[in-house]
Amino acid sequence: MICMFxxxxxxxxxxxxxxxATPIGHLGDITRRAVETLSGxxxxxxxDTRHSRRLLTHLGxxxxxxxxxxxxTARVLPQILALLGAGEDVAYISDAGxxxxxxxxxxxxxxxxxxxxxxIPIPGASAVTALLSVxxxxxxxxxxxxxxxxxxxxxxxRLKELVSRGDPFLLYESPHRIAKLFDELCQAAxxxxxxxxxxxxxxHEQIVEIPVENGPEQVxxxxxxxxxxxxxxxxxxxxx
Numbered sequence: 001m002i003c004m005f006x007x008x009x010x011x012x013x014x015x016x017x018x019x020x021a022t023p024i025g026h027l028g029d030i031t032r033r034a035v036e037t038l039s040g041x042x043x044x045x046x047x048d049t050r051h052s053r054r055l056l057t058h059l060g061x062x063x064x065x066x067x068x069x070x071x072x073t074a075r076v077l078p079q080i081l082a083l084l085g086a087g088e089d090v091a092y093i094s095d096a097g098x099x100x101x102x103x104x105x106x107x108x109x110x111x112x113x114x115x116x117x118x119x120i121p122i123p124g125a126s127a128v129t130a131l132l133s134v135x136x137x138x139x140x141x142x143x144x145x146x147x148x149x150x151x152x153x154x155x156x157x158r159l160k161e162l163v164s165r166g167d168p169f170l171l172y173e174s175p176h177r178i179a180k181l182f183d184e185l186c187q188a189a190x191x192x193x194x195x196x197x198x199x200x201x202x203x204h205e206q207i208v209e210i211p212v213e214n215g216p217e218q219v220x221x222x223x224x225x226x227x228x229x230x231x232x233x234x235x236x237x238x239x240x
Contacts, residue, residue, distance in 0.1 A: 018091040021098040021124030025202035042088035070104040077111045102146040127231045131197040143169040159188035168235035182215030193237040199228035
């Protein structure tokens with residue numbers, strides 16, 4: 001079933017939706033502008049109110065919270081549009097990092113823009129740019145894939161498509177599937193190299209560069225623990 005939504009058009013937009021990046025681990029990575037914006041808006045929409053409340057309490061910020069996950073965006077959107085229509089600024093934050101990249105936020109942005117309101121980015125932490133910045137790899141061309149399909153032949157097919165592009169590409173993976181990913185990369189990208197970022201910015205942060213073929217062994221012997229969130233950069237081994 002395809003659901004169609006008709007958004008009301010506001011002729012005089014006096015408020016905006018702020019898309020705010022929050023820390024991916026280290027709380028010190030919150031920007032001053034993010035704190036000022038979160039302190040100044042009327043309402044903060046967030047992926048998980050319990051998770052976000054802990055961050056906001058740490059920052060000393062008290063604002064009404066509104067649950068806005070990928071699954072309930074259509075239901076919550078009218079409430080957000082009503083706030084904006086009344087001249088109240090609204091912020092949106094995901095659990096960690098920059099909303100709308102791999103986290104929820106894209107559907108909310110589309111709906112708010114369709115209604116005629118401004119959308120203002122407040123940049124900050126991102127696992128993508130954090131890993132790329134220490135890779136020595138990224139140049140004029142690289143590709144962000146995010147999470148692969150969780151299972152089935154589509155995973156390996158997609159990996160082979162990414163390898164065939166010839167550009168470095170960056171994946172996200174969970175600790176439960178990282179061993180599987182390394183096995184699949186041995187099939188899809190032999191001779192390539194990996195920059196593996198685990199628990200980026202957190203107390204157990206690990207960043208290691210290895211040949212693709214060493215991935216399974218590193219997991220098996222515990223050199224790369226299967227704990228925490230992973231970002232993995234794959235490339236041919238040539239620096240640009």
